[in-house]
Amino acid sequence: MTDKLQQVLRLIDQANAVDPNIETTADRQIAKELLYSQRMSDKLSEFCPEASEHLQIAARAQHIERWTSPRSDYPAGRSGYKKWRSELLLFHAQRAAQLMAQANYSEDDQVRVQFLIQKRQMSRDPESQTLEDVVCLVFLEHYINRFAEKHAPEKLMDIIKKTWRKMSPQAQQAALTIDFRKDIFKLISAAIV
Structure with missing residues (x-):
């Protein structure tokens, strides 16, 4: 694992660690989105051990700071759900790119991770x-x-x-x-x- 990758994963974890929503697992209490991001990384390592850095970052940042945009802020029903989801994808992609920039990833790298998080093509x-x-x-x-x-x-x-x-x-x-x-x-x- 490169130093840059370690740094950006640490930044993502720090962002998710302040989630006020707490999950209780068999052995600990942990911020909800921090747990989700760890589960994503663990499953990616198991399912695709040769995953690129881009994919590793996208998996870890999949729900970054999700609690800041609750579903309840959007209208009920399918159209409200779709609007919430599309805005979340953009938000997660932008936050991942910001943290990648802090870890000195190139703009091309940031764009690729944003593409992945937004689930295009x-x-x-x-x-x-x-x-x-x-x-x-x-x-x-x-x-x-x-x-x-x-x-x-x-x-x-x-x-x-x-x-x-x-x-x-x-x-x-x-x-x-x-x-x-x-x-x-x-x-x-x-x-x-």
């Missing part, structure tokens, strides 16, 4: 697809149970189908190795047929 850009794969795998491994508690099985089935369609065949295979709760596994099995 996933079907034509292998790194964009890999980032989306990691997002989906982290969701399925760490967050699907919470969605199951909040949503009816039909809605959860729809979420699983949409998630599955975004994933590459390699990520779909990786997802099948996750140790899901029995009820979640049944929904996934039904959703992917």
Whole structure:
């Protein structure tokens, strides 16, 4: 790992460490977005050990300072959700570029990471697809149970189908190795047929 990469990952972690939302894991309490960013990096290392620096930064910065733009600040419904998501992607991309500049990354490097975070051209850009794969795998491994508690099985089935369609065949295979709760596994099995 280069010094610049270590520095920018540290800056991202410092930014996410002040998230006022706290998650409790089996062994600690941790800022929500710091935990998410660590999970993204861990999953990327597992799924794509040869990931470029750009991809490593994009994965770590995927939700940088997300709490500063809560969903509740936007109108309810699909159009409000889409506006929130598109503005978040731009915000995360800009924050990542700012921190990369502090770590002395070139403008070209910053633009590439912004491109990845904004999930452009996933079907034509292998790194964009890999980032989306990691997002989906982290969701399925760490967050699907919470969605199951909040949503009816039909809605959860729809979420699983949409998630599955975004994933590459390699990520779909990786997802099948996750140790899901029995009820979640049944929904996934039904959703992917």
